[in-house]
Amino acid sequence: MTVEAVPVTPPRFRKVRWLLGGCIFLLLVGALLWWQYGRRAEVKYITVPVAQGSIKNAINATGTIEPVKSVNLGFKNSGIIKAIYVKPGDAVKAGQVLAVQDTAELEAQLAQAQASYNSAAANLQKLEAGATAAEIAQAEANVETARIAYNDAAAAAERNKALFEAGALSKAELDSAVSARDSSAAKLRQAEAALEDLKNGSRPEEIAAARAQVEAAKAQVELARNNLESAQLRAPWDGIISAVNGEVGYRVGSSTDNSNSSFITMITPTLQLRAKVNEADINKVKVGQEVSFTVNAIPGKEMRGKVAWIAPEAQTVSNVQLYDVVISLDPEPSLKAGMTASVDFILDRKDNVLTIPEAALTFARTYLAGSEGNGGRSGAAVGGDRSTSGGRTIPGGVPGTTTNDNGSAGRSEAGAAGGHTAGTTVLVLENGRPVPRQIVTGASDESNVEVVSGLAAGEAVVVGTSTSARTSSSTQTRSFMGPGPVQVRQPARTTTGR
Structure with missing residues (x-):
């Protein structure tokens, strides 16, 4: 039986391996620490x-710069514009002529009214002076002539009556003679009455009627003269021309015509600020209260004013009740009408x-x-x-x-x-x-x-x-x-x- 040998790692190599692993671990820990703390903000x-x-403790609102007074001017009567003497931005004085109309027709109307007045005045003078001697003599001669004619007509009527009774004259011829007599008698009475009127002078009621005619004619003259003068459009007070809506040669209507109501617009140089205050804050606003405001056209500049009056009735804007508050302003040449303002109604203020x-x-x-x-x-x-x-x-x-x-x-x-x-x-x-x-x-x-x-x-x-x-x-x-x-x-x- 063969036994194979198992390789054994030398102790020294084992120590190196553990040392290398420890170094790697330390490097990883260091990198982690660097990643965490090295990126500290x-x-x-x-x-x-x-x-x-x-x-300052204040109520905020928005408002608009506007003139204290503004008026739309137009001619009293229709007519052709003959000349315009001003343009927007011009400063004018009270009574200065701004524009005129052609006056030919108005001059003719004045002449006609003057003639009617002269005639009425002459008639009144005649009635007040009474009849002249010549007029009385003429009236007396008229009476005498009428009496002679009456006597002749009466005698002819008597003769015709006798002839009619004798049967020598017809009934128609008798009636004609009687009519002529009666007509002559009426003319005589008329001439006698005219003579009496001349001798007695004009009656009071006739003189009063004549005086009334004179006054009516005089009023027509004044009306025609005023119409002629109104052909010159004049400034009602010192101010600035804001707009001119018309040209020379245009026909403009009368001042009662809406199309002519703004022929020339005029404003005062004095400005005011109209602000709209919410109903929740209106009771904190008082007349005379100090106000500061700024406008977009003059950034960074704070201007001052005081509350002049407060509207007694609110206006509904987008279901919100707003009150008009008008603020009088200190003179500031850079302000112009129409500028939008951001307004602060000062409740309390500390400076410096x-x-x-x-x-x-x-x-x-x-x-x-x-x-x-x-x-x-x-x-x-x-x-x-x-x-x-x-x-x-x-x-x-x-x-x-x-x-x-x-x-x-x-x-x-x-x-x-x-x-x-x-x-x-x-x-x-x-x-x-x-x-x-x-x-x-x-x-x-x-x-x-x-x-x-x-x-x-x-x-x-x-x-x-x-x-x-x-x-x-x-x-x-x-x-x-x-x-x-x-x-x-x-x-x-x-x-x-x-």
């Missing part, structure tokens, strides 16, 4: 400097106070709360160094620093109302590290908070972070930015204990 802190500013963004308080509250929730590891990963106070880890802090009991930088309602709030925490960037700082805050608005104490002008408060991996070009930003200038600072790299 680099943190950039976004800061805003503490600055002098204004805090230290301010920081609301974002600084929000970020500090979230940052500190997150550090506590992670047992301090968040501070090492995001903030760099860490220190402890009373068993609590505060990222980037210093020994002895404390925060509010809940680790937040929140403010009470007293701060928003204008009172002072103590115990508020913000993060101040010192030597590249965020350090908690206790401050006292005051009034606030929607974006900024007043700093009563705890900070100095120019100090940088943290409002956010921007992180990036060393082995990657990607960047992640964690920020609570509000309005205001931004400074990005790169903190010094630190080494944390393991």
